[in-house]
Amino acid sequence: MEDAVIVIEDLHKSFGDVKVLDGVNLTVIRHKTTVILGRSGCGKTVLIKHIVGLLKPDKGRILYEGRDVVNMPTHERKEMLKEFGMLYQSGALFDSMTVEENIAFPLVEHTKMTKAEIKERVQEILHRLGLKDVEGKYPAELSGGMKKRVALARAVALEPKVIIFDEPTTGLDPVMCDIIDNLIIKTRDELGITCIVITHDIQSTFKIADKIAMLYGGRIIEEGTPDEFRNTSNEVVLQFLHRKAEGPIKIMD
Amino acid sequence: MDTMKKFQEKLLLFFDKLGATSSTFLSETGGIFINAIRGLYLAFVPPYRWRNLLKQMEFIGAQSTFIVGLTGLFTGMILAFQSSHAFRLFRAETLIGPTVALSLTRELAPVFTALLVTARAGSAMAAEIGTMRISEQIDAIFTMGIDPVQYIITPRLVASILMLPLLNALFTFLGLIGGHIISVNVVGVTSFAYWDQIFYYVTAEDYFNGFLKAAVFGYVISAICTHMGYNASGGAEGVGRATTHAVVVASVSIFIFDYLLTALMY
Known part of the structure; x- marks a missing residue:
């Protein structure tokens, strides 16, 4: 049995009539990098916001080191969050400092x-x-x-023990993307930090991931090592990995 | 039959809109109320961030002194001018002083100070907090294990409650000076008569009630402006909307609370 830091069980979340998460199951392993792959707007950010308690699920459980995050009292959550680092897509640096x-x-x-x-x-x-x-x-x-x-x-x-990266390479030039990828690897190896990365950058995913999970239609449809992903027969994953406009993934807009 | 149906549809639409508007109004009012209570409660819970409080006091109070003082001076001058016109008819020019002083202490100083602070600091609060919201800075504070309400809103509420009475005092003082300038130099009342009549007619209660009003207004406008910024959404346009909304709602609320307080006090 692998050493799990975070376990997500049957997570559901809707905003009004829109179902964003429809039964997500995921395990994050200690000292490894887990990449959550998915299209823009598929609910990746919503999923990680649940892990840190920024959003409350409609149904389901999230366990951090065996403790229930969803119903955690405020002071306990504050303590838990000190063990978390979060890297926002925009950086979210305090612009007055x-x-x-x-x-x-x-x-x-x-x-x-x-x-x-x-x-x-x-x-x-x-x-x-x-x-x-x-x-x-x-x-x-x-x-x-x-x-x-x-x-x-x-x-x-x-x-921190866990760092969550929200689209770390989005909007950067290829060289800078690689620098950031290296930093993520360094963070994991030198500091022994468990990393969760959400991204749609496939090249970066294969470079940094120990484990990949693909989020589609509100669920994790495929989970495995980078090698397992390369040899997948799942058509949705294949369409995504090979950057094809045609395939089972339906674009509404 | 057709017109009946159309009428029914229109009626339904009317009630639909009425319902939606009242529901928004109620949830907004409730949100502001909760924000006001929680924000102030957290002022008494450690950790105490004195630096943040001082920074806000400097911004809301110290940086407003010039505009509040200038407005106070001119308000006093205008009041003296206008009332001199009426009092001259009765040869009762010495009453200009008490008229100016009572108008200022009871009404004009707290209301004008609050409106000026809303325009200067309230709008800035809404815009700054709104920008922090849309650029995920508030989320970042939360995920660092810090209560964003306590970090962002509490110091602004406390600073407003503390600084508004002081600004009110400045407004009143310079207003009286303005009244003095016009009464003595234009109307021809002696300086002694001006101050003597003020001390005779204006009681400590008048001053105290003015300070109390100012403190309440400070609480109300900061609670509204921080709430609007904190709940901003929809990018740059959303921040603009939140700021406008904050200034409008805060300004109107000043008059509503002014009426309520006046009815209770006098």
Whole structure:
């Protein structure tokens, strides 16, 4: 039996009449990278928002280290979230703060470190992520790739056990995509962090994933290692992997 | 028969719209109310973020002093001018002072201060928080294990409740100075008569009620503006909508609460 950190069981969620999640089952394994693959707007973001408690499911369970996330009391959830890092698609950096203040933010809020210790820690993280001379800059002055890296720096500041990446390579040039991919691999290997990545970037998926799960029609329709995915006979997965407009995936708009 | 059917359809549509509007109104009012209660409650729960509070006090209070002071000065001058016209008919020009002072302390200072703060700081609150919402910054705060309401809304509520009475005092003081300038230099009342009559007619209660009104207005406008920003959706246009909505609802609410408070106080 694999060592599961997060277990999602039969998760359902609708917004009005629109059914977004229709019985999702998924297991996230410790110290591995799980990639959730799917089309834009298929509910990937909705799924991860459930894991951190930003959304409540209509039905189903989410277990983190065996504890029920859905009905967790507020103070317990706050403690749990300190073990999570989240990298938002837009970076979600605080635009009224400098890069240094952004990365220091979780440390200021959650630790008793002194100003000097925090400064040192921020420098160390920036150095590890290959960022130089950006401490005093504001997020608006940074490029897309820089923003993602600073956001990753903020996410790892508290040394979390799990990091969730929301479309980390979307909107970046190929070189920057590869840099981010390498950083995700580094995060997993050097810091021993469990990574969850949601993306529709196939090249990146095969580079970073230990396990891939494909979300389609509100369910996980295929789950396995990258090799298993390459040899799949599932037509939906094949259409997606081979970037075909024709196939079982129906485009409404 | 056909006209009957059309009429029925129109009637149904009317009630449909009426129902939808009242339901939006009720949920919005409820949302603002919950936001106001929860936001203020969290001020008494650790951690206390003094830096955030001071920053908001500086923004809402200190940075509003110029515009509030200037408006106060001119309001006092205008009041003195207008009332001098009437009092001259009775040769009762010495009553300009008390008229200006009573109008300011009881009504004009708290209401004008609140309207100015809504326009200056309330709109900024809604826009800033709305932008934080649509750019996922509020979600980011939540996923760091920090209560976004306590981090973002609470300091703004507390700062508004504390700063509005102070701005009200500034408005009143400069309004009285403005009244003095016109009474003495234009109408010809002596400086002694101006102040003497004010001290004779205006009681401590008048001042106190003005401060109380200002504090309540501060609470109301900050609760409305933060709520609108916090629940913004739909991109840049949504933030614009939330900001407009915040300023309109807050401004109207000032007058509604002014009526209620006046009815209770006097």
